[in-house]
Amino acid sequence: MYLKQLTVFLENREGRLDNVTDVLAKNNINIVCLSLADTSEYGVIRMIVSDPEKAKAVLKEAGCLARLTDVLAISMEQKAGSLNRLTKIITEEGINIEYMYTLNSSREAGSMIIKCSDIDKGYEAVKKANLTLVDPETAYAM
Amino acid sequence: MIWNEARECMSRDEMANMQGARLRKLVSNVYHNVEFYRKKMQEMGLEPGDIKGIEDITKLPFTTKNDLRDNYPFGLLAVPQSQIVRVHASSGTTGKATVVSYTRRDIEAWQECVARDLVMCGVTKDDLIQVAYGYGLFTGGLGLHYGAENLGCMTVPMSTGNTKRLVTMMEDFGATAIACTPSYLLHIAEVIEEMGLRDKLKLKTAICGAEPWTEKMRLQIEEKLGINAHDIYGLSEVCGPGVACDCSFHKGLHIQEDHFFAEIVDKETLNPLGDGQVGELVFTTLTKEGMPLLRYRTKDLTSIDHSKCECGRTTPRISKFKGRSDDMLIIRGVNVFPSQVETALLEIEGVSPHYQMIVDRVNNLDTLEVQVEVDENVFSDEIREMENLTKKISAALQSALLIAVKVKLVEPRTLDRFEGKSKRVIDKRTFED
Ligand SMILES: [Zn+2]
Numbered sequence: 078m079y080l081k082q083l084t085v086f087l088e089n090r091e092g093r094l095d096n097v098t099d100v101l102a103k104n105n106i107n108i109v110c111l112s113l114a115d116t117s118e119y120g121v122i123r124m125i126v127s128d129p130e131k132a133k134a135v136l137k138e139a140g141c142l143a144r145l146t147d148v149l150a151i152s153m154e155q156k157a158g159s160l161n162r163l164t165k166i167i168t169e170e171g172i173n174i175e176y177m178y179t180l181n182s183s184r185e186a187g188s189m190i191i192k193c194s195d196i197d198k199g200y201e202a203v204k205k206a207n208l209t210l211v212d213p214e215t216a217y218a219m
Numbered sequence: 220m221i222w223n224e225a226r227e228c229m230s231r232d233e234m235a236n237m238q239g240a241r242l243r244k245l246v247s248n249v250y251h252n253v254e255f256y257r258k259k260m261q262e263m264g265l266e267p268g269d270i271k272g273i274e275d276i277t278k279l280p281f282t283t284k285n286d287l288r289d290n291y292p293f294g295l296l297a298v299p300q301s302q303i304v305r306v307h308a309s310s311g312t313t314g315k316a317t318v319v320s321y322t323r324r325d326i327e328a329w330q331e332c333v334a335r336d337l338v339m340c341g342v343t344k345d346d347l348i349q350v351a352y353g354y355g356l357f358t359g360g361l362g363l364h365y366g367a368e369n370l371g372c373m374t375v376p377m378s379t380g381n382t383k384r385l386v387t388m389m390e391d392f393g394a395t396a397i398a399c400t401p402s403y404l405l406h407i408a409e410v411i412e413e414m415g416l417r418d419k420l421k422l423k424t425a426i427c428g429a430e431p432w433t434e435k436m437r438l439q440i441e442e443k444l445g446i447n448a449h450d451i452y453g454l455s456e457v458c459g460p461g462v463a464c465d466c467s468f469h470k471g472l473h474i475q476e477d478h479f480f481a482e483i484v485d486k487e488t489l490n491p492l493g494d495g496q497v498g499e500l501v502f503t504t505l506t507k508e509g510m511p512l513l514r515y516r517t518k519d520l521t522s523i524d525h526s527k528c529e530c531g532r533t534t535p536r537i538s539k540f541k542g543r544s545d546d547m548l549i550i551r552g553v554n555v556f557p558s559q560v561e562t563a564l565l566e567i568e569g570v571s572p573h574y575q576m577i578v579d580r581v582n583n584l585d586t587l588e589v590q591v592e593v594d595e596n597v598f599s600d601e602i603r604e605m606e607n608l609t610k611k612i613s614a615a616l617q618s619a620l621l622i623a624v625k626v627k628l629v630e631p632r633t634l635d636r637f638e639g640k641s642k643r644v645i646d647k648r649t650f651e652d
Pocket of ligand 1: 468529531
């Protein structure tokens with residue numbers, strides 16, 4: 078029910094991101110979506126990929142620091158106020174959103190990746206509000 | 220000018236006689252009052268009577284920094300603790316500091332040596348001196364302070380920190396001399412330039428020490444500020460600044476050898492070396508009461524010259540340091556050992572002990588960056604967690620090393636490995652001319 082997000086530590090040095098995408102490409106792993114959080118010294122790259130377990134293993138072999146993190150993927154209507162509705166539901170339950178980014182977006186509908194301070198509570202809140210969760214297998218195959 | 224001509228210009232024979240008498244007294248004192256030395260001498264089958272003159276010094280056991288640590292804090296005292304009037308400390312190779320205790324006479328001898336050195340630098344009692352070394356456990360501040368007062372200078376205990384205030388007072392007071400680390404003086408010179416005060420100052424002499432510097436840097440300071448700059452040397456184990464200093468001829472640092480007997484030994488075999496040969500500098504504190512040391516190995520590499528100096532002094536001179544025989548670094552005048560970094564990192568849960576220290580000199584101030592490899596135990600997908608980790612590491616390092624540390628997290632296994640182990644230190648500062 079939860080998505081495995083691939084998180085990779087990157088020093089802010091030339092060619093580091095290139096190295097990661099290179100390893101993934103060579104192993105035939107698709108990057109569905111990606112978000113980069115960075116400081117002046119290093120970055121943390123968060124990705125949804127076609128095969129998270131394999132991705133982690135091949136990156137580790139290539140000397141990268143990678144881990145898997147549980148996140149939620151939620152479907153959203155493509156209309157004003159839908160993101161606001163989502164964040165309201167989550168915060169009303171006393172849960173913090175640590176970060177979020179777009180999983181996919183089209184004219185009709187979109188979906189968001191959310192990392193909550195407490196994923197189980199986040200899951201319950203989303204269910205209670207009748208929001209649709211994106212199934213992990215569906216997300217990996219996007 | 221020479222502060223103590225009787226001592227500083229003594230003939231070599233007279234000096235040897237005096238040193239011999241002092242050594243006999245010292246050896247008998249430590250044999251009877253310091254268990255550590257008595258045991259060492261007994262193990263070597265040595266009795267105080269075997270030491271007849273200064274030439275017998277090579278029969279005596281060596282003392283190392285580890286011996287000081289093993290006897291922390293007061294195990295090497297040769298007098299009852301009630302006779303100690305001052306304690307100083309410097310960093311040890313591991314968590315424990317190296318502690319040195321002084322009796323009233325030790326403080327007097329120290330300030331005598333510093334006064335001799337100041338006069339050697341051209342300072343007189345009419346000078347107004349700013350002491351801009353740290354005051355505290357570090358010997359720099361108080362050592363120079365007492366010496367300058369002893370000479371009769373108007374002494375201003377600036378300590379370190381507020382450079383603008385220091386420069387303002389330098390102008391307002393009409394300071395003619397300053398004592399600080401050479402790198403700090405270069406920084407001060409820049410502030411003076413920024414404030415446009417160079418032509419309004421009366422500064423003429425700088426007494427710099429506590430860190431290695433080159434002849435080139437000394438000349439640079441002289442030119443930048445239009446002053447005379449001198450090199451003063453000392454180490455807290457032996458007493459502090461004042462053990463040696465260079466005169467206006469700058470042909471090596473004169474050792475105050477009626478108090479501190481210097482030997483140069485081969486760093487491997489520990490056999491005595493002759494004049495001009497580079498080896499480890501070893502000191503015996505001939506007059507110390509509180510914590511006298513026999514043949515203390517400084518780990519500083521240099522050579523010695525016993526010929527008479529053009530300045531008229533007969534005291535031998537050591538050349539500028541050629542490096543160290545251990546891995547100690549001097550950063551902003553503070554002794555830093557890589558092992559201290561390792562110990563501090565190991566105390567933080569989950570942090571890998573793979574690190575690299577990058578020492579540099581930026582705007583004439585030493586900087587220390589410690590790169591730490593991140594591993595799976597501490598890697599988080601949240602930036603905030605990573606930043607907390609960085610803060611935690613820098614706080615731990617700062618409290619262990621007593622200097623500001625910039626921490627940088629790096630990817631695992633990216634630090635240079637040297638024979639399977641990380642190369643621990645990259646020192647980008649240049650001490651060679
Ligand atoms: Zn001289």
